[in-house]
Amino acid sequence: MRIRDIARIEGFPCGEYNAVTDVKGVRVGHSTVIKEGPGPIEGIARTGVTVVLPAEDIVENAMYAGVFSLNGNGELSGCHWIEESGLLTTPIALTNTHSLGVVRDAMIGYYAQRQKTDGSSYWMLPVVGETWDGWLSDINGMHVRPEHLYAALDSAASGPVAEGCVGGGTGMILHEFKGGIGTSSRVLPKELGGYTVGVLIQGNYGKREDLLINGVPVGRHIPTSRIPGKEQASQPMPKEDGSIIIVVATDAPLTPDQCKRLARRAGLGLGRTGGLAFDGSGDIFIAFSTANRLGNNAGGGPREHTVRTLSHGCMDPLFRATVEATHEAIVNAMCAATDTDGILGRRMYALPLDEVRGIMRRYESL
Numbered sequence: 001m002r003i004r005d006i007a008r009i010e011g012f013p014c015g016e017y018n019a020v021t022d023v024k025g026v027r028v029g030h031s032t033v034i035k036e037g038p039g040p041i042e043g044i045a046r047t048g049v050t051v052v053l054p055a056e057d058i059v060e061n062a063m064y065a066g067v068f069s070l071n072g073n074g075e076l077s078g079c080h081w082i083e084e085s086g087l088l089t090t091p092i093a094l095t096n097t098h099s100l101g102v103v104r105d106a107m108i109g110y111y112a113q114r115q116k117t118d119g120s121s122y123w124m125l126p127v128v129g130e131t132w133d134g135w136l137s138d139i140n141g142m143h144v145r146p147e148h149l150y151a152a153l154d155s156a157a158s159g160p161v162a163e164g165c166v167g168g169g170t171g172m173i174l175h176e177f178k179g180g181i182g183t184s185s186r187v188l189p190k191e192l193g194g195y196t197v198g199v200l201i202q203g204n205y206g207k208r209e210d211l212l213i214n215g216v217p218v219g220r221h222i223p224t225s226r227i228p229g230k231e232q233a234s235q236p237m238p239k240e241d242g243s244i245i246i247v248v249a250t251d252a253p254l255t256p257d258q259c260k261r262l263a264r265r266a267g268l269g270l271g272r273t274g275g276l277a278f279d280g281s282g283d284i285f286i287a288f289s290t291a292n293r294l295g296n297n298a299g300g301g302p303r304e305h306t307v308r309t310l311s312h313g314c315m316d317p318l319f320r321a322t323v324e325a326t327h328e329a330i331v332n333a334m335c336a337a338t339d340t341d342g343i344l345g346r347r348m349y350a351l352p353l354d355e356v357r358g359i360m361r362r363y364e365s366l
Contacts, residue, residue, distance in 0.1 A: 014184060091107065253291035266285040269326025
């Protein structure tokens with residue numbers, strides 16, 4: 001279930017799938033890792049990998065991108081090259097904090113095996129983001145393996161995107177409800193360009209009382225005294241702020257500086273949902289445009305490129321679309337998630353959707 005199934009969502013219309021895959025050419029794949037073990041921590045895995053493939057030929061044919069860090073207690077590998085060059089040259093993978101290195105190395109191996117040359121001059125700076133799933137999962141057990149990244153890449157597809165407890169979001173928590181992967185999209189009217197903006201998030205942050213849905217303080221109506229959160233668990237962990245990685249895709253013809261402007265606006269969608277970018281939070285956002293393709297970034301391509309770009313004065317509708325889609329993607333992650341048991345006998349409960357429906361209806365009638 002998604003938030004549109006239980007509440008009225010206003011703003012720009014969404015795309016066919018209400019997903020990042022509404023941006024033509026973008027595909028998403030997941031590999032979910034669920035294991036049981038001797039416990040109480042050892043061997044219990046609730047983790048995985050999610051990949052956003054901006055285009056089938058992204059490694060050979062770069063596109064413009066920009067990165068923004070609202071609070072930097074997290075990691076997005078490959079971001080320095082994006083900041084330097086304005087180019088996205090790899091898929092974007094999302095996983096747990098302690099598996100970022102494995103996934104990064106696996107992506108290099110995956111594409112090195114597919115190169116037509118002998119590979120002696122092949123190089124790659126993979127873009128991999130992380131959030132921490134150690135409240136539910138044996139994060140130090142290193143359960144994510146190269147084959148999980150391979151499976152996520154091989155399964156990447158257009159169309160509907162699985163959400164909630166899947167892929168990199170399997171063990172994630174949002175506003176002290178079960179969270180994970182969420183996605184949404186917006187399509188601008190033709191008179192504003194007809195462009196599509198798609199967002200995918202991997203979220204693991206937030207306090208219950210801060211949760212807002214369409215401006216409604218839903219979290220305050222469902223206190224942790226009634227549906228337990230982190231601090232009410234049998235093995236609590238009161239000091240943990242969490243993180244979110246937000247991926248924004250668009251077919252609007254944007255340059256790197258404009259992509260970065262779009263990435264910044266994802267933070268407003270996060271704030272609209274109750275995210276506050278605390279000290280311990282890694283809130284890192286990346287935006288890319290599929291409109292201009294720049295060839296092989298390692299050289300050997302044309303000396304010059306002719307690119308299209310949108311006037312800065314026409315960016316406002318894209319900003320609004322990004323804020324709206326980010327907010328809805330976060331909420332969709334909670335709506336799709338299910339109750340999840342993990343390490344130390346902990347359980348994280350899903351958002352009670354029937355109750356949310358009632359709360360939203362009461363506010364809509366005011």
